[in-house]
Amino acid sequence: MATIYEVSALAGVSLSSVSRVLNDHEHVSEKTKQKVMAAMEELGYRPNSVARSLASNRSNSIGVLVSELHGPFYGEMISSIEMELRKAGKHAVVTAGHSVEKSEKEGINFLIDRNCDAIIILIDSLSNEFLIELSKGSTPIVILNRLIPEIKENCFYIDNELGGYLATKHIIEQGHKELAYISGPLFKQDANERLNGHKRALNEANLKFDEELFYEGDFLTTSGRVGIDHLIKTKRKFTAAVCANDEMASGAMKGVRDHNMSIPQDCSVIGFDNVYFANYLHPELTTMNYPIKEMAKMSAQWILKNVYKRPDVFVNNKFTPELIVRDSITKI
Amino acid sequence: MATIYEVSALAGVSLSSVSRVLNDHEHVSEKTKQKVMAAMEELGYRPNSVARSLASNRSNSIGVLVSELHGPFYGEMISSIEMELRKAGKHAVVTAGHSVEKSEKEGINFLIDRNCDAIIILIDSLSNEFLIELSKGSTPIVILNRLIPEIKENCFYIDNELGGYLATKHIIEQGHKELAYISGPLFKQDANERLNGHKRALNEANLKFDEELFYEGDFLTTSGRVGIDHLIKTKRKFTAAVCANDEMASGAMKGVRDHNMSIPQDCSVIGFDNVYFANYLHPELTTMNYPIKEMAKMSAQWILKNVYKRPDVFVNNKFTPELIVRDSITKI
């Protein structure tokens, strides 16, 4: 592999000059630029990114830490981040935290030790305090799906409470009065907020939140199914199941059918997130859109702007969930 | 950030010694080891991975190039690779090729320029010849989902033909005689092989392959739906739709329902891949299992063994698809 030395020798200019054309610096005459480019071409020169990183103290890599690398939600997110980054010549180093605090911390250290120029984080278990502390370190971080007031510039989030509210409001507007709720794990902030929104909508309609018709799941499909079993065992009547995400909603749909009820006639279902398979389901799932792609893209742009000083882009931190009406809710 | 110099000074030993304990070399006395470790601890020393890479000519990063970073299939794959790699202290740099030849080539160059120690590739458009040529370069590559005889040691694949055969055989055994086939794009090797397997099963049962009941889709959901529309327009009768992957199968299910037919009574459906949402569908989708997780893990282990000379692991290149019977096929 040719190095900058050989280019410099062949072109008959100094190392510095080669480096300057490599980095598109101002103050290089057209003539030397041509000579250098010709030499590079001839030698098939390719810059060694590691050497550049060491000398410039920039690795051009961005760490991405998510709960899991698979699953509909994270896939879209990573995809979106990578596209944006690569356009700018940066690369994404990905790793998973598995929703376990220890593992999440290790993930962060792993990425920092990899000399990432910045880290994008979407996790559940680490506390706000930890993240605030982390943000004081030398590696910039951006946080997805969580608003931490102390570092709100670095946060990209949706109004989960509003989402929860709108979902339930919609279902109430369809005439439903007895609602079951299948929640995400309440140690997760988003699960909590969605539940709060649900309660607010209930309140507003003068409906009571029924503890018996509440089930705390884990955001995974199976717990939607189990949730329905549990709910039905209570013998309490409900005409709709409000689910805190689409995966649980898909499980709930299965559960409902296993009890020989049909959707939406016997039991309506609403989800949250609008992951891509929500409209493969039958009936197609009514849900709240979570603009994860846009948020992911925005977080990448934030880094381009703040870490790499790329030309200004408009950055928006707060996103809004939107109702997507499909077929899983019936009017009563 | 403390460097190796400071550690060396504090511990009262030479740079080389510090480096040696850092890299777990033999020939370091217990005494100096202790001194060095204590110094590291005291300084909160963290090795600079970029500097290590430059000096050792190893970046400890593995490039992963796939068609898309999202989608059920690739998600599982990346997840599996990353877990295996990270256990070994290596990291994954991911990028997408979007099934476009030019873009796939760029992806490869991108990863090579990133000084990846090896690259894992799962793409569609690049030719075998190109990949053979690439494998002669200095960056080792491993190829998923394709068997290239000339470099078969570097390939991890399933027998797609067998899969296609088994799927169709199963459906024939249920009494179906009129089968429609929704294929993947035939420029993709796997799509082709699956189709061949389908034809072999047909042949074996003395059934004729009906060109009219064939539709070439693109492996995405929508084309399953469109495929069914097309098939129904032909007015040809068919009692089952064999789909070359699960995404198209889910689209096909939607299509069938849109025509007011029920699954599996009016039309049975079978998929391929067994992606995780296959059993969220209603009815749950009968499909062929594609052990992508195992294959991905194996490819990572191959790299650990061959590139990083980790202790021997058993490496298996060829995997077998297996029938997963669920509810989307009825007996006739």
Add this chain to the structure above:
DNA sequence: GAACTTTTTGGAAGCGCTTCCAATTTTGAC
């Protein structure tokens, strides 16, 4: 304790690039 062998240590070069500083050349104004 001499003569070897083996283990442990330190020194120094070098990985391929960036960047600061100073030197040189070019440009422009008069």
Add this chain to the structure above:
DNA sequence: GTCAAAATTGGAAGCGCTTCCAAAAAGTTC
């Protein structure tokens, strides 16, 4: 044509580590 300012170039140090080689220390054998 002169002089100052601006543009362009080259030299050299340095980024933080690995690794080769030789020197020093420790063990072994007789």
